[in-house]
Amino acid sequence: MSDIDIEIDGKLLKAKPNSMVIQVADEAGIYIPRFCYHKHLPVAANCRMCLVEMDKSPKAVPACATPVMSGMKIWTRSPKALAAQKAVMEFLLINHPLDCPICDQGGECELQDLSMGYGAANSYFTYGKRAVADQDIGPLIETEMTRCIQCTRCVRFGDEIAGLRELGAIGRGEHMEISTYVTHAIKSEVSGNIIDLCPVGALTSKPFRFTARAWELKQSPSIAPHDCLGTHINVHTRAGKVMRVVPRENKALNETWIADRERYSYLGLYQADRVTKPLIRVHDHWQETDWQTALNYTVEGLQQVISQQTADQMGALVSPNATTEEFFLLQKLWRQLGSSHIDHRLRQIDFSDQDSFPVFPQFDGSIADLENYSTILLVGSNIQKEQPLIALRLRKAVLKGTNIFAVNMMDYAFNFKIAGKKIAAPHEFIFTLAGIAKVLLPEQADLAEVSVSEEDRVIAERLRAREKSIILLGALALNHPQAALIRWLVHQIAKATECALGLLTEGSNAAGAWLAGAIPHRTAVGEKVKLGGLDAQSMWKQARQAYLLVNVEPDLDCANAVVAKQALAQAKFVVSLSVFKNPLLDCHADVILPIAPFTETAGTFVNVAGQWQSFKGVAQPYGESRPAWKVLCVLGHLFHLPGFDYASTEEVLQELKLSLQRNATTLPEVPGAIIQKNGVMKLSRLGEIPLYAGDSLVRRAHALQSTQAIIEGELLAVRMNPQTARELKVTSEEKIKVRQQGGELSLPVIFDKRVPPRALSIFGGLAATTELGELFGAIEVIK
Amino acid sequence: MTEATGILLSEKVREQLDRWMVRYPVGQERSAVMQALHYAQEDNGGHLTEDIMDAVADYLRIPRISVYEVASFYSMYNLVPVGKCIINVCTNISCMLCDSEKVLEHLKIRLGIELNETTADGKFTLRETECLAACVNAPVAQVGKKYYENLTPEKIDAMLNELG
Numbered sequence: 001m002s003d004i005d006i007e008i009d010g011k012l013l014k015a016k017p018n019s020m021v022i023q024v025a026d027e028a029g030i031y032i033p034r035f036c037y038h039k040h041l042p043v044a045a046n047c048r049m050c051l052v053e054m055d056k057s058p059k060a061v062p063a064c065a066t067p068v069m070s071g072m073k074i075w076t077r078s079p080k081a082l083a084a085q086k087a088v089m090e091f092l093l094i095n096h097p098l099d100c101p102i103c104d105q106g107g108e109c110e111l112q113d114l115s116m117g118y119g120a121a122n123s124y125f126t127y128g129k130r131a132v133a134d135q136d137i138g139p140l141i142e143t144e145m146t147r148c149i150q151c152t153r154c155v156r157f158g159d160e161i162a163g164l165r166e167l168g169a170i171g172r173g174e175h176m177e178i179s180t181y182v183t184h185a186i187k188s189e190v191s192g193n194i195i196d197l198c199p200v201g202a203l204t205s206k207p208f209r210f211t212a213r214a215w216e217l218k219q220s221p222s223i224a225p226h227d228c229l230g231t232h233i234n235v236h237t238r239a240g241k242v243m244r245v246v247p248r249e250n251k252a253l254n255e256t257w258i259a260d261r262e263r264y265s266y267l268g269l270y271q272a273d274r275v276t277k278p279l280i281r282v283h284d285h286w287q288e289t290d291w292q293t294a295l296n297y298t299v300e301g302l303q304q305v306i307s308q309q310t311a312d313q314m315g316a317l318v319s320p321n322a323t324t325e326e327f328f329l330l331q332k333l334w335r336q337l338g339s340s341h342i343d344h345r346l347r348q349i350d351f352s353d354q355d356s357f358p359v360f361p362q363f364d365g366s367i368a369d370l371e372n373y374s375t376i377l378l379v380g381s382n383i384q385k386e387q388p389l390i391a392l393r394l395r396k397a398v399l400k401g402t403n404i405f406a407v408n409m410m411d412y413a414f415n416f417k418i419a420g421k422k423i424a425a426p427h428e429f430i431f432t433l434a435g436i437a438k439v440l441l442p443e444q445a446d447l448a449e450v451s452v453s454e455e456d457r458v459i460a461e462r463l464r465a466r467e468k469s470i471i472l473l474g475a476l477a478l479n480h481p482q483a484a485l486i487r488w489l490v491h492q493i494a495k496a497t498e499c500a501l502g503l504l505t506e507g508s509n510a511a512g513a514w515l516a517g518a519i520p521h522r523t524a525v526g527e528k529v530k531l532g533g534l535d536a537q538s539m540w541k542q543a544r545q546a547y548l549l550v551n552v553e554p555d556l557d558c559a560n561a562v563v564a565k566q567a568l569a570q571a572k573f574v575v576s577l578s579v580f581k582n583p584l585l586d587c588h589a590d591v592i593l594p595i596a597p598f599t600e601t602a603g604t605f606v607n608v609a610g611q612w613q614s615f616k617g618v619a620q621p622y623g624e625s626r627p628a629w630k631v632l633c634v635l636g637h638l639f640h641l642p643g644f645d646y647a648s649t650e651e652v653l654q655e656l657k658l659s660l661q662r663n664a665t666t667l668p669e670v671p672g673a674i675i676q677k678n679g680v681m682k683l684s685r686l687g688e689i690p691l692y693a694g695d696s697l698v699r700r701a702h703a704l705q706s707t708q709a710i711i712e713g714e715l716l717a718v719r720m721n722p723q724t725a726r727e728l729k730v731t732s733e734e735k736i737k738v739r740q741q742g743g744e745l746s747l748p749v750i751f752d753k754r755v756p757p758r759a760l761s762i763f764g765g766l767a768a769t770t771e772l773g774e775l776f777g778a779i780e781v782i783k
Numbered sequence: 784m785t786e787a788t789g790i791l792l793s794e795k796v797r798e799q800l801d802r803w804m805v806r807y808p809v810g811q812e813r814s815a816v817m818q819a820l821h822y823a824q825e826d827n828g829g830h831l832t833e834d835i836m837d838a839v840a841d842y843l844r845i846p847r848i849s850v851y852e853v854a855s856f857y858s859m860y861n862l863v864p865v866g867k868c869i870i871n872v873c874t875n876i877s878c879m880l881c882d883s884e885k886v887l888e889h890l891k892i893r894l895g896i897e898l899n900e901t902t903a904d905g906k907f908t909l910r911e912t913e914c915l916a917a918c919v920n921a922p923v924a925q926v927g928k929k930y931y932e933n934l935t936p937e938k939i940d941a942m943l944n945e946l947g
């Protein structure tokens with residue numbers, strides 16, 4: 001259909017058929033006041049603030065719910081429109097407190113602003129106002145329900161966007177209240193968005209409330225440091241200190257939303273265990289010192305290991321949330337010192353196919369594209385928890401008709417409907433994919449022993465239907481002990497069905513790490529190194545004499561805490577560049593250098609789709625912490641290495657980008673392997689990382705921690721299928737002892753039907769479960 | 784999480800509901816929510832509890848909150864225990880002009896209860912309601928399906944005797 005001509009305030013405009021007047025006005029920059037309308041929410045038209053005059057209509061009409069018609073004329077500021085708006089404003093204020101100075105929303109309140117612009121100074125209403133009791137909806141959101149104007153944006157957000165309907169309009173007429181009815185904490189992992197949506201002070205951020213006023217805050221753009229899509233955020237600071245984080249609109253990535261993880265992780269920034277001064281170990285005591293001394297100490301320590309042994313005895317591990325510049329400088333330093341042992345893939349185990357990787361892990365298409373596939377196969381991912389905003393895209397896709405199939409190690413209930421699923425314990429997981437592959441490649445010899453189920457056929461046929469499809473691999477697949485085999489199978493399926501592929505890597509900058517060379521087998525931009533180094537696991541298993549850690553808490557961030565601990569205990573010299581203190585490193589490190597988190601340094605994150613996004617430091621450095629890129633440059637100088645004279649992160653980036661122009665190397669084929677039953681393993685552990693335990697910053701955000709306890713339930717427990725329990729002869733009342741790689745732990749049992757038979761789900765990434773070692777792998781129950 | 788257990792709904796209610804649900808297209812079971820609440824309320828002796836509403840939600844596979852919304856919106860669902868007869872006195876404008884206040888007063892004295900209360904013997908609950916669309920014969924009260932019109936203290940006494 002072609003565009004329609006309409007006229008607003010005398011301006012001739014083109015409008016898409018089926019659009020609403022308010023949309024056309026917004027595009028043309030004509031502002032119409034509104035409360036309930038939001039461009040990403042379904043239209044409710046219940047506040048009536050957007051009333052405008054329309055020709056041939058005796059009454060003013062709501063612009064948000066009036067579709068455009070050819071030749072229609074609208075006046076948004078005519079006497080009739082203004083009178084209507086003024087009257088609505090008076091009605092809205094009948095029951096709204098007029099005490100903005102004591103309201104947390106004051107200064108950034110839509111009702112306050114619009115009553116200034118469209119309201120009247122006095123009201124005819126002189127009676128008592130209604131008051132509504134507040135609700136406790138959890139540690140993240142504070143309510144002050146007397147201020148609610150019943151626009152229902154929060155309700156519609158849960159219904160439409162988050163896919164978890166928790167708030168509703170209870171009661172009727174003057175007695176209507178927005179409420180959960182039964183008091184409980186909101187469980188959505190994107191719940192904080194209702195704070196931004198709420199036009200008034202009814203829903204505000206609990207941790208931020210009454211700590212600053214809007215006009216004292218400086219807003220600076222940044223990039224979220226936890227998810228793989230590089231969510232756009234705005235950081236609000238006062239006097240150089242981060243006060244809160246809010247979303248920054250980006251249509252292609254996060255639209256107007258952010259996850260609670262990105263919104264509240266800032267709460268961890270100024271915790272008591274933040275390192276403020278360089279620390280060195282003197283006679284087994286930590287001593288605060290100045291940077292110069294600490295850096296010299298670091299260089300001497302490493303030098304000693306190099307001269308007494310070789311540089312081969314040094315390993316470097318870096319958080320996947322580091323900036324691209326940090327990755328680049330770290331690998332440059334390390335390689336110039338003579339070691340190629342550098343890695344960021346801390347929770348991964350299987351690297352056997354790493355040579356066949358493209359320059360960075362494959363992700364076809366863009367993030368926004370995810371809405372447009374007709375079939376999506378989700379492999380090994382608790383997507384809502386790992387990448388909440390990608391889950392929102394997938395939900396959008398499903399509402400538009402996409403079929404999503406899940407192949408998982410636990411039967412997660414997502415915020416979107418799935419069309420089919422295959423669930424298997426970690427040690428049997430590979431067969432779920434192998435079955436699908438076999439339908440497509442019946443001749444493939446490697447798959448000879450694999451049997452095919454009806455579900456396999458359904459999924460394979462859907463993928464083969466030649467419509468647009470994609471296979472997405474999540475953290476559970478990538479961290480799986482047979483990750484290479486999983487990738488091989490997925491590649492076979494993708495090739496046979498010509499569907500796209502996307503690896504949803506952990507951390508905010510895995511792609512940046514690959515591109516910058518923070519991997520043992522390639523330097524910057526995928527250049528193969530002559531002698532490949534040790535990967536993240538081998539570096540611990542084949543213990544080194546010296547370690548350099550950049551923002552790594554080895555017991556919590558790595559796939560196997562047990563071997564990490566052993567390696568650290570025997571190492572001669574351990575340097576930790578870190579934002580926070582960590583008890584394990586307190587025991588084993590020799591130097592701790594305080595580095596800046598993302599808010600205090602400039603840098604670049606590359607998202608999974610290969611989009612480079614640079615950001616600046618927005619807050620003042622805390623204590624004496626310094627940006628890691630500067631620390632690495634100084635270390636380069638102190639080692640008398642060439643090429644560490646950078647004045648800014650831009651210069652570092654420029655050098656990296658120059659090398660980007662070199663030709664990418666051709667990739668070897670992924671090796672296959674015979675898929676057969678693992679006869680030995682009877683029971684495997686599924687060591688998922690809880691919702692807010694992924695990295696050092698979120699682990700320190702107290703409000704997220706209390707929310708995690710509510711959402712995840714008991715963290716320290718063994719979850720198992722009742723069938724497994726029957727086989728093991730355990731009941732849900734008792735505690736059982738489990739053993740994994742020598743480590744033992746006594747834990748209460750919880751029956752959970754989501755866990756497949758022959759699997760025990762025990763959370764990893766928690767100090768209390770580090771004794772158990774590997775996140776996946778064989779586990780036994782000893783009573 | 785909603786699980787289709789319907790554990791708290793009696794066999795009778797589930798049967799009634801199954802028969803009712805066939806009227807709606809597959810996937811539109813939510814349309815049956817009002818009828819479902821009626822059946823469940825009747826089965827429970829005239830009022831709904833949280834557990835029952837949850838059971839209805841789970842049975843229809845809809846979010847629990849959307850059942851609370853419906854149940855709290857309509858006055859014919861009772862969220863607290865009520866008497867056998869609910870006397871709804873209209874206090875909207877026409878009835879108000881025709882002295883509905885006196886009607887209420889008289890009822891309060893006769894029953895010894897305030898608005899929204901139930902008599903100790905569990906017989907009567909007194910309520911106020913909006914326009915019953917019988918303004919021509921104001922003041923009006925409604926009990927069950929029956930309207931009592933042009934009310935006077937005498938007529939109220941007669942009504943109570945009839946119901947008592």
Ligand code: SF4
Binds near residue numbers: 147150151155200202
């Ligand atoms: S709480 Fe806020 S967003 Fe929700 S209905 Fe009330 S005013 Fe609207």
Ligand code: FES
Binds near residue numbers: 037051
């Ligand atoms: S914005 Fe149009 S009715 Fe609320």
Ligand code: FES
Binds near residue numbers: 874913921923
């Ligand atoms: S006002 Fe009472 S019936 Fe209409």
